[in-house]
Amino acid sequence: MSDRASDMRIIDGKAFAAGLRARVGTQVGALKERHGIEPGLAVVLVGENPASEVYVRNKAKQTRAAGMRSFEHRLPPTTSQEALLAMVRQLNDDPDVSGILVQLPLPAQIGADAIIATIDPAKDVDGFHTTNAGLLAVGGDGLVPCTPLGCLMLLKDRLGDLSGARALVLGRSNIVGKPMAHLLVRESCTVTIAHSRTRDLADECRRADILVAAVGRPHMVPGDWIRPGATVIDVGINRIDAGNGKTRLVGDVDFESALPIVAGITPVPGGVGPMTIACLLHNTVLAACRQHGVEVPVA
Ligand code: GUN
Numbered sequence: 001m002s003d004r005a006s007d008m009r010i011i012d013g014k015a016f017a018a019g020l021r022a023r024v025g026t027q028v029g030a031l032k033e034r035h036g037i038e039p040g041l042a043v044v045l046v047g048e049n050p051a052s053e054v055y056v057r058n059k060a061k062q063t064r065a066a067g068m069r070s071f072e073h074r075l076p077p078t079t080s081q082e083a084l085l086a087m088v089r090q091l092n093d094d095p096d097v098s099g100i101l102v103q104l105p106l107p108a109q110i111g112a113d114a115i116i117a118t119i120d121p122a123k124d125v126d127g128f129h130t131t132n133a134g135l136l137a138v139g140g141d142g143l144v145p146c147t148p149l150g151c152l153m154l155l156k157d158r159l160g161d162l163s164g165a166r167a168l169v170l171g172r173s174n175i176v177g178k179p180m181a182h183l184l185v186r187e188s189c190t191v192t193i194a195h196s197r198t199r200d201l202a203d204e205c206r207r208a209d210i211l212v213a214a215v216g217r218p219h220m221v222p223g224d225w226i227r228p229g230a231t232v233i234d235v236g237i238n239r240i241d242a243g244n245g246k247t248r249l250v251g252d253v254d255f256e257s258a259l260p261i262v263a264g265i266t267p268v269p270g271g272v273g274p275m276t277i278a279c280l281l282h283n284t285v286l287a288a289c290r291q292h293g294v295e296v297p298v299a
Contacts, residue, residue, distance in 0.1 A: 002179045006259055011154055011266045017274035020153070021066055023299040026282045028067040031288065039098040039288035040069035041125065041280070046084060046110065047077035052103045059101070059277055066281050071097060081110045085118050092120040098288035099125035101280065114290075120292060125283040127179065136182045143283050148180035150275025151212055151233045153189070158264050159210075163188035166207055170194050170221070170252070171214035176235055180212050201225075213252035223257030223289060232258060232265040235248035235272050 031037040041063045045056045056072065063070040073087060084102070091100045100123045105113050116124075121131035127145035137140030155162060167189040171177035177193060184191045194204050196215075205211060205225040213221050216237035226232060234254030250270035258265055266272050289296045 002244065009259060009264055011156055011158055011231075011264045011271060013266050014274045015152070015273040016154060016157060017278040018151070020221045020278040021062060021281060022280070024285055024289045026283050027297045028264060029286070030299070031294070032067070032225070034297070035292065035294050037288055038069055038096075039284050039293065040071060040096050040103065041096075041099045041284045042071040042073065042097045043090075044081050044087060044100070046105050052105075053283050056103055059280065061276050062281060063284070067244055068098075068281070068284060069096065073174045079107070079110070083147055084110055084115055087243075088115060088118045092118075092123060092240070097123065098291060099123055099280075099284035101126055106230065116281035123287055125287055127283070128174070128255055133179070134284065136179055143287060144173055144183065145179045146276045146279035146283060147176050147214075147235060147272065149279045151176075151180060151235065151272055152183045153279070154233060154266060154272070154275065155231065156187075157255050159250070161209070161227050165189045165209040167210040167212070168193045168194055168204055168208035169212045169213075169214070170201075170205070171216075171235070173214065176214040180214065184210070184212075186272060196227060211253075211269060215241045215252050217252055218250050219252070219254040221253040223254060223259075223261045226238070226253075226258055226261045228261055228262045230261070234266050234268055237268060237273060 028039060043056050043059050045052055060070040060072050091097045100119050102115050104112055116128045119129055121129045122135055124132050124143055126238045127143040132142035167184045169177050169181045172193050179194050181191050194201055202225045206227050208227060208230055210231050212233045216236055218238035218240050232253055234251035234253045238250050239247050240250055241249040249269050
């Protein structure tokens, strides 16, 4: 296959995310100018998980770059559940805060479910509250989790109308797998959710026109599990030993063997990853507009 033919197959999430962030920036400018509204995102980090530190720093930087206010709250690893609940309640009541994100994972003494349940669903820009999960399940208009929303945007950008497509979602987490499946049902796909107990997984994969892999297992899906001409969205971000004393990031799909088979595939890194923060900014603007009862500006 020529380099050009394989380039056309790569779904460039990094470029799409940059475009989405620019559109969000335009919307933020319009909200300020027309309504005096300045959307704000509060991110809460408890403890010192190095990966979370990087995510939180990037979220704050991109929030400011889009022209929004960023409120960062860093709490010590010994923070009690009650103290974190108190902070969430304070952010719920703060009119300058349009969106709240409590970075996961949390230290063992704090129950994530209790924290998520306390976030005002109207400010739940992660889309993790059961109210938003329920609205997604019944086709309502809540806030949708950022990673599956980003996956859907990439699929629609590449394929246009998804109706009638056979979609396989590999993974059943509340953060990616389940909301992804609901979003695809909403697009009139025929959806299967596969997981660690699925029988004949390779055959299930081979039936799919759209394959979304979100299991967190490096290179779990080889090229010969993929239907020729399928579109593959790889949500996995797995750090593996590169053999030279260094590490590298790989997806759940074996990119090299998949590339000649697919019509389109997201790379790791540079595929789904950058879409997650861009969708977080999108959700923050949406939340701010709804809180103020104004239309989302067209951008
Ligand atoms: N940790 C890793 N990804 C996420 C995310 O999307 N939201 C939150 N709150 N924590 C995370």
